[in-house]
Amino acid sequence: MYSSFCVLHCLFCLSQGLYEEALIQFEKIKDTDFQAMYQLGVMHYDGLGTKEDPERGVEYMKKILYSDSPEARHLKFAAAYNLGRAYYEGCGVKQSTEEAERLWLIAADHGNPKASIKAQSTLGMLYSVSVLKDLKKAFFWHSEACGNGNLESQGALGVMYLYGQGIRRNTKSALECLREAAERGNIYAQGHLVEYYYNRKFYSTAVAVAKRITENDDIDMLAKVTDCLPTYVAKGVAMAAFYLARCLQLGLGVQQDQAAAKKCYSKVS
Structure with missing residues (x-):
């Protein structure tokens, strides 16, 4: 006692x-x-x-x-x-x-709700980028973690569907994952959505999403709030800043503004 x-x-x-x-x-x-x-x-x-x-x-x-x-x-x-x-x-x-x-x-063996889900997501990352790279295994573990509610894996899964990494390309499933992850605060997913909208010439939508991301670019704070790796948060912010800069520079979906474009480009690392 x-x-x-x-x-x-x-x-x-x-x-x-x-x-x-x-x-x-x-x-x-x-x-x-x-x-x-x-x-x-x-x-x-x-x-x-x-x-x-x-x-x-x-x-x-x-x-x-x-x-x-x-x-x-x-x-x-x-x-x-x-x-x-x-x-x-x-x-x-x-x-x-x-x-x-x-x-x-x-x-990852479902023995502890928090630690097991975190391990599943971490394995997804491990098999995506390390010397043990195996995209099929990465997809499997991100799927497990995503099914258990992990936000980071949901964004990663969307990207894998979008580019056919470890799984057959499926734009519909990709957008479902990315949009839901984005709504839950996944900056990496939001950045990829900006890129998707820009490449398909939905410039005003790309600008709107990118502006929301770049308004708050405190990477450490965003990583802590969303429980996502700072590296991937930074990538999402950089992607949004780059495409917003392009739109401002060329006047795509927004009024042309060279000064604002230059400022956005400075955030791209």
């Missing part, structure tokens, strides 16, 4: 940003409570309330993943996801994309 109360108190401290207080309390019960051990692992890895110590964070996650205790079972998938992240980044452990893949495959 005491341990459960302490964990709840510590989680409340975390939600309020009181990281140092949470760290102290978690340390007191880490040997008897796996939830406390897990939270300490995250805090040490990310440097929340303490100096970054990724090796220690990895140590805690491994203890959870390889524990035989029934009390650790519900945390194993989240621990596997975080360990995969450590191996992929080479932070706190020797870098290994293959080991990251193995751990994310464990985490």
Whole structure:
């Protein structure tokens, strides 16, 4: 009972940003409570309330993943996801994309609603861009994550349908995915919609969508709000800025404005 109360108190401290207080309390019960051990692992890895110590964070996650205790079972998938992240980044452990893949495959096995869906989406990204590139596998895992409500995978799935990556090209399915993801705030999907509208000469629609994107180009904030990778948020903003600049430069769907076009071009990275 005491341990459960302490964990709840510590989680409340975390939600309020009181990281140092949470760290102290978690340390007191880490040997008897796996939830406390897990939270300490995250805090040490990310440097929340303490100096970054990724090796220690990895140590805690491994203890959870390889524990035989029934009390650790519900945390194993989240621990596997975080360990995969450590191996992929080479932070706190020797870098290994293959080991990251193995751990994310464990985490993706529907054992934890949040960690498993995140692992599914991450596997979709992994198979899209890494040395393990396999677009059919990427499509499969993005489909799994999208079916479970993941916003980032929904946008990625739309792009794969649009260009026939890992699946036969299907414009109808692509637009369904991209439009729904865009409505939910996926900037990457919105950027691809701008490109789609521009290429089909729906210039006024392209301009309208692009303007909404470029009004707020705080990448880190947008990534945090949508829980999408900053890299892909930045790509979506850059795409929107480029096509908006083209429209302003040439007077397509909007009044010609060279100064505004130049300003938009400056946002393209």
